[in-house]
Amino acid sequence: MLQLTKPCRQKTPLLRIGFWLTEAFDLYALANALEPLRQANQMAGRSICEWQILSLEGQNLNASNGIATATSRLDQAQPLDVLILCCGENLRARADHQSLLQQLCRWAVQPIGLGAMGNAGWLLAQIGALDGYRCSLPEPDPLAQPGRFNDLTPVAAPFCVDRQRLTCVGPQAVQGLMHELLAQTHGRGLVLRMKQHAARQARPLLPMHNAHPKLQAALALMNDHLTNMLGIDELAESMGISRRHLERLFKRNLGCSPSRHYLDLRLQQARQLLQAGKHPMSDVASQCGFISLQHFFRCYRHYFGAHPRDERAPSPHPRFLTA
Template sequence: MAISVFDVFKIGVGPSSSRQGEQLTESERPQPPMLRIGFWLREAFDMYTLANALEPLRLANQLAGYDVCQWQMLSLEGQQLNASNGIATATTRLDQAQTFDVLILCGGDNLQLDPDLRQQLSHWAAQPISLGALGEAGWLLAQVGALEGVRCSLPEPGAALEFAAFSKLTPVAAPFCVDRQRLTCVGPQAVQGLMHELLARFHGRGLILRMEKHAARQARPLLPVRDVPKQLQATLTLMNEHLSPMLGIDELAETMGISRRHLERLFKRSLGCTPSRHYLDLRLQQARQMLRAAELSLSDVATECGFVSLQHFFRCYRQYFGAHPREHMGAKANSQRGSTLNAPVSSRAGRILAPSLPH
């Protein structure tokens, strides 16, 4: 019977499992598993897409404080390859690569299959690893039948491809899809979600939440540190501490011992917006984090973030993020609406990764 990586921590490893009630030393604690990924590059691969795949992995290692994942750049011949933007990248021969759990194909616009590539793709599709492709490269997997019988997320086919020839495909209307041992996504903007899903299945949702919080902090503009009135600094602190329930602007001004008009002047001079606008931005950012956590319904999120109606919440959210709140809901909530991301992914070592978690 296959054991998931999370079951390993439940039942213990080796002698330590028989020492119930005892405090384990650092050396006796089970070591967290490492997710090993091989990126199979082709000439003129999309560097932007590859960078979007690598950044979540780098950040996961940074925030975890140890290597939760490792990756290697691979190619058929192990030669230096040029990305579509001309940047050269060193690679290792695919048949000389270190052991990996996931192999992801990164190609360019060339979707022609020569005999050697077809043979290699068919070989790896038959191996007990997870096989994926980024963007257009997914059509290469489709041409060798590697996506038959699984759901997949693919970009619109180019004129050179006869879509009718792929009648056995089961495409889904989602930016990315993980179904059993196959991983696909529509393009560079969806790659980050795919990597988050992979990391969440292997290392749990907690790591992804930490990554999202870090990204949110990095996205906030730096407030001026010089000549900023202490009253404004104190007001900003109050706002952050009272997102739910929120304080009224008059209440904020009264707490600071100034008039509402003076408070508005402070915000306009230092932040270029009104207190109400800044408060709304904070509430929308909080709403997005709550949606990602997938613990509350849309109406509950709207109420928790101080919106008087769902319609008002939807309108403000779309104006701020350019997307409907449903598009940012975690997979736990989406699964209740028929999410396509609910199948486990297996690895070479025979492990079965945890069921789908929010991305």
Template sequence: MTSKSVPLSKNLVQPVVPDLKVRVAFLTVPQYTLLALTCAIEALRMANRACGQTVYEWVVVSQSGEPVRASCGQYLEPTQSVAAMRQPDMLFVCGGINVTQQFNPELQVILRHQAQHVPIVGSFCTGGYLLAKSGLLDGYKAVIHWENVAALKELFPKVRFLDQVYVLDRDRYTCAGGVAALDMMSHIFRKHFRQDVGAIISEQFILERVRNESDRQHVPLQARVGKFHENLIEAAAIMEANIEEPLSMDEISKLVGVSRRQMERLFQRYLGQVPTKYYLELRLQRARELLNQTSLSITEIAVICGFLSPPHFSKCYRSVFGLSPSSERRQNLSPAGEPH
């Protein structure tokens, strides 16, 4: 599967190296996120079009060689087996939902073999879980979709998970999934072209801008209150960064640079609740993620989320979610005891 090279204009971008050829492979696993894969492929297609030649060639592969079903129910053809593909320059593992069910010893062997021979190995969405489970992210900075990051931090302490949309750390390129795949590919193009291909892509795809490595993947409150309420957003970010050892409202107010009373008015006006309740719900939401995505004990989760005792944790949990932590776990924990 390759792109026809149709130039955008006479002012073509130039590869850093003449006749540059880059082969990219996308390893799909069942229930992968199709959006992330198509964003990456479209970025490669547009880069080829921008320079008027086929710099990038790509192939979609699977463990068996058969097309696998994406989370939206679609199949992508053509698909070939990993064993049959020509060795790529970059290999990206495309994950999605129920990723723990896709891990198997044969896949681990495949990933470890590819990591020894392919210059760049990376992932989209929860594909990072498969890399981490195979030991291929130990000692690296990496990102994964925000719904899974809390659990994976506990499961893989040797991996430094960040909250960015993507990260390029040496020979490991990981992104949070979705449209972040397009952002990451645009960053990769900077290494291959003399001009800013990302700007061309954003213009062609009608994007306001292509995000960079410093952009956060998930900024609490911003979508709800707007980016102009900086004090409120900063207070929430401080709370999110201090889950295990919660700060007092006076400490948070001092760090933000407002009075406690002013901070309480901000939360009440824009969120309809006092900051202490917001903070508590934030910690409980983190606890819920850990309950459903890890095999950590309820006592361990209580400590990680800043509660003084399991009974206090259970009481707070029931007051917000309507059931105890143990009942939540019985209903939702996957058979593997790891994230869905």
């Protein structure tokens, strides 16, 4: 488990991460790392993660696809809990290779987590920062000296967090690495809610002409009664079927219970009303069948990962890149 320093735990509940970039860094890997942090902030309803984009000189860097990204100087970074290196290919051929290794050696002895994405993990191995730690690394550099990394303990997994070291095999494994880091610092319940939310948002719409007639009728009744809600037993009775049969129809075709889908419809309607900006929040909650604002806020945040007021007001621009 990642062990944050005692002062960090006492001073702030934030998880503070620095992403150390080099020229031609992998933008896909960086995006896969940032998105879970943004989602975690939204799901929590407050900033529980902060991140900084860093480089040795603090200049604009071009990703491997040519997109320019602004960075801050690494030696001027705000306090960090974790520093993660994100590089490009051909690390050994870089002109600043030795300077990079020297800086890594300095950071390896700091009381923070130190990680690397993909091939950058071999730089940690080269300075001995992974000795005695379990790690996940991609295929080794064919030019590496045989036996040089005998002290490594590789694991057959796409990512690994072992105490103060974080590694992953490539850009697609980065998201799993960040989920594990969030789980160890903020609890696995948060990550589970994030995954459930993503699964619901990614669920495709059911073509209505292919749906069971009873299901189509139930969905139509739900849409007509978003304010004055019908009970699930009332819905089933209106269809002339048992509640059990109705639940099976929803589970088989929509992957959820009737009450879950009913709530989804009401929340989606609420979002449309909020974005239109024509109704007070209390009216939106009432029109969508919520008996109290507190219940509405809780359900909305759990479903969309944001507070209802965020649909109307732009987000602030804090010192760190947060969401």
